Amino acid sequence: MVGSPGREVLKRCLPLLRDQHHIHACIANGENAAGGFGLTAQTADEMFDNGVDFITGGNHIFDKRDFVQYLESSERVLRPANYPSGVPGRGASTFTADGVTVGVLNIMGRTFMPPVDDPFRCADRLVDELRERTPVLVVDVHAEATSEKVALGRYLDGRVSCVVGTHTHVQTADEQILAGGTAFLSDLGMTGPSDGVIGMEAGAVLDRFLRGLSERFSVERKGPKQFCGAVVAIDRISGKANEIKRIFLKGIP
Numbered sequence: 001m002v003g004s005p006g007r008e009v010l011k012r013c014l015p016l017l018r019d020q021h022h023i024h025a026c027i028a029n030g031e032n033a034a035g036g037f038g039l040t041a042q043t044a045d046e047m048f049d050n051g052v053d054f055i056t057g058g059n060h061i062f063d064k065r066d067f068v069q070y071l072e073s074s075e076r077v078l079r080p081a082n083y084p085s086g087v088p089g090r091g092a093s094t095f096t097a098d099g100v101t102v103g104v105l106n107i108m109g110r111t112f113m114p115p116v117d118d119p120f121r122c123a124d125r126l127v128d129e130l131r132e133r134t135p136v137l138v139v140d141v142h143a144e145a146t147s148e149k150v151a152l153g154r155y156l157d158g159r160v161s162c163v164v165g166t167h168t169h170v171q172t173a174d175e176q177i178l179a180g181g182t183a184f185l186s187d188l189g190m191t192g193p194s195d196g197v198i199g200m201e202a203g204a205v206l207d208r209f210l211r212g213l214s215e216r217f218s219v220e221r222k223g224p225k226q227f228c229g230a231v232v233a234i235d236r237i238s239g240k241a242n243e244i245k246r247i248f249l250k251g252i253p
Contacts, residue, residue, distance in 0.1 A: 002192030002199030003219035014051040025097035029166040031058040036219040038063030041070040056106040058142035080108035082122040092126045103130035109143025135239025139163045153184040161234045169198035181240030189228025196220030225252040
C-alpha cells in the first residue's frame with residue numbers, strides 16, 4: 001500500500017471485497033502507507049479502521065522514527081523477524097478472526113536487500129513456535145528476488161497455510177497451491193497509484209536512472225489507482241489452503 005492514494009483505495013474497496021468474498025481476516029503490508037516510506041500510528045490506525053486486521057512490514061518499517069513506540073506496543077503490527085536481535089518490535093504474532101487463531105510471520109529476503117539474518121532458519125524457529133498455537137499460518141516474505149520468494153515457499157510448503165511475497169510492487173501471476181497444501185504467490189502487487197513508477201512520481205525516478213541524481217521520491221497523486229491482493233481459503237482444522245484467488249482492480253478514479 002503506497003501513500004494516501006493507497007489508503008484511499010483501501011477505504012473504498014476493502015469493505016466491498018470483504019463482503020463479496022466472505023473474508024474473515026485481512027492482512028496488509030503497510031510499510032509504504034505513510035507518504036510512501038514507513039508507517040505512522042495515525043496511518044496504522046486508519047488502516048485498522050478501514051477493515052485491515054493485521055499489518056506486516058519490510059525494509060521501510062523504521063523510516064518514521066516516532067513509530068518505534070507504536071511498533072513495540074502493538075500486537076497487530078510486525079517488522080521482519082530476521083532483523084538482528086534487539087531491534088524494536090516483533091516479527092511474528094497471532095490474532096483471532098471468526099473464532100480462529102491466525103498466526104502471522106513477517107520475514108525479509110537477503111538478495112539485493114539490507115543485511116539481515118537468515119530468513120530460512122528464522123522461519124524454521126518461528127513457524128514451530130506458531131504451530132504450537134494454531135495450524136493457520138500466513139507468511140509475508142518481503143524480498144526483491146522472485147527466486148528467493150519461490151525458494152521460501154517451497155521450503156515452508158506443508159508447514160504453513162500461505163506464503164505471499166511483497167516489496168516489488170508488481171503483482172505476479174503465479175498463484176498456486178503447492179504440493180504440501182500451502183498457497184503461494186510471489187508478489188501481491190501494489191495498492192495505490194497506477195501511474196508513475198511503482199507508486200512514485202516518474203520524474204525523480206527517471207532522473208535517478210538517467211542522471212544519477214538522488215532527490216527524494218514523492219508519491220504519485222494524479223491519475224488512476226489500483227487495488228492488489230489475494231484471497232486464500234484455508235481449512236481451519238488442518239491449516240491447509242484450498243484455494244487462492246489473485247485480486248487486481250484497475251482504473252479506480
